[in-house]
Amino acid sequence: xxxxxxxxxFVGMGLVTYVPRWFPLVFLSRRQLPQWLIEWLDxxxxxxxxxxxxxxxxTTGDPRHLDLLRHELLVAIPTxxxxxxxxxxxxxxxxxxxxxxxxxxxx
Amino acid sequence: MFQDQYRMNSDSKEQQVQWMPIMRDGMxxxxxxxxxxxxxxxxxxxxxxxxxxHPLEIGIMSLLVFAGSAQFIGVSMxxxxxxxxxxxxxxxMVNLRHVLMSSSLSIYLRRIxxxxxxxxxxxxxxxxxxxxLTRFRDERxxxxxxxxxxxxxxxxxxxxxxxxGYCGQFIPAGAFGIDYAxxxxxxxxxxxxxxxxxxxxxxxxxxxxxxxxxxxxxGNAYIIIASVIAATIGVFLRKSxxxxxxxxxx
Numbered sequence: 629x630x631x632x633x634x635x636x637x638f639v640g641m642g643l644v645t646y647v648p649r650w651f652p653l654v655f656l657s658r659r660q661l662p663q664w665l666i667e668w669l670d671x672x673x674x675x676x677x678x679x680x681x682x683x684x685x686x687t688t689g690d691p692r693h694l695d696l697l698r699h700e701l702l703v704a705i706p707t708x709x710x711x712x713x714x715x716x717x718x719x720x721x722x723x724x725x726x727x728x729x730x731x732x733x734x735x
Numbered sequence: 736m737f738q739d740q741y742r743m744n745s746d747s748k749e750q751q752v753q754w755m756p757i758m759r760d761g762m763x764x765x766x767x768x769x770x771x772x773x774x775x776x777x778x779x780x781x782x783x784x785x786x787x788x789h790p791l792e793i794g795i796m797s798l799l800v801f802a803g804s805a806q807f808i809g810v811s812m813x814x815x816x817x818x819x820x821x822x823x824x825x826x827x828m829v830n831l832r833h834v835l836m837s838s839s840l841s842i843y844l845r846r847i848x849x850x851x852x853x854x855x856x857x858x859x860x861x862x863x864x865x866x867x868l869t870r871f872r873d874e875r876x877x878x879x880x881x882x883x884x885x886x887x888x889x890x891x892x893x894x895x896x897x898x899x900g901y902c903g904q905f906i907p908a909g910a911f912g913i914d915y916a917x918x919x920x921x922x923x924x925x926x927x928x929x930x931x932x933x934x935x936x937x938x939x940x941x942x943x944x945x946x947x948x949x950x951x952x953x954g955n956a957y958i959i960i961a962s963v964i965a966a967t968i969g970v971f972l973r974k975s976x977x978x979x980x981x982x983x984x985x
Binding site for chain 1: 822830852855920923925927929957970
């Protein structure tokens with residue numbers, strides 16, 4: 629059986645998650661954007677990917693603290709170099725997983 | 736062959752859209768995301784089930800919310816007895832970063848009717864954003880393929896969270912390094928975004944800011960704050976003489 633209280637919470641969570649995903653798509657895709665905004669948005673992917681991934685590599689715990697000896701960081705270095713050299717997404721994902729698995733066993 | 740035919744067809748309504756190659760491309764491109772979602776989804780299913788959610792409830796939650804970290808937080812708040820308003824407000828804050836991603840994607844989604852956009856918006860996640868944006872630069876990518884990718888990832892997410900609710904505890908955590916799939920994917924997609932010195936500088940600024948802010952500010956506001964500051968610095972740097980010259984030179 630579905631708990632109704634849970635369902636209401638999930639609908640609420642879904643709505644506040646959906647609107648920020650939907651609004652810029654509908655609002656911005658209909659408009660002629662100024663040049664500075666196009667340039668700004670052009671930097672967003674590089675910025676956001678880096679902002680997403682780097683803290684995962686060097687911070688841990690709750691409250692978060694810096695930890696430069698994590699397997700995540702150690703594995704990221706060869707994985708990143710591999711991605712730079714080969715530009716292969718499949719290869720990078722597989723190598724990263726393999727090295728992380730090795731690190732878990734041997735380190 | 737398919738691609739050539741596809742290009743001719745792409746935006747003329749009179750001609751039939753060929754869905755087969757579109758479905759295939761979208762689903763194939765989604766595989767690293769599915770792999771990562773499989774690992775996280777199983778883990779989420781186990782935790783949600785331990786918090787007292789039925790697998791059906793887990794599936795409904797994944798369908799309605801479709802957001803990894805917000806679902807983890809939501810479930811832990813539910814099990815600690817938090818009310819509707821705190822959970823919904825927290826979810827909103829955690830997922831606000833998608834505003835930046837959808838804004839960035841909007842450049843590639845012009846002249847598409849709002850029904851499709853409404854369906855597309857549902858699937859905007861960190862992972863689908865990163866993958867689609869990288870591929871939109873590739874001429875063979877288009878909104879239909881992106882839409883298929885979004886929904887393939889969504890199905891993988893729902894499926895693996897429900898599976899986790901049923902039998903996740905039987906699968907050893909961290910098997911085959913699968914926990915690293917999404918980090919490796921993000922690293923590679925970041926490499927694809929480094930299309931020159933300026934982008935590398937912006938990525939470095941964003942990364943260091945994000946680490947710094949994440950150590951001070953609780954939650955994940957660091958993602959938005961660091962990205963906005965770094966992109967703004969980027970606009971000013973591009974205006975500066977050094978980069979204007981470099982870009983004309985290259």
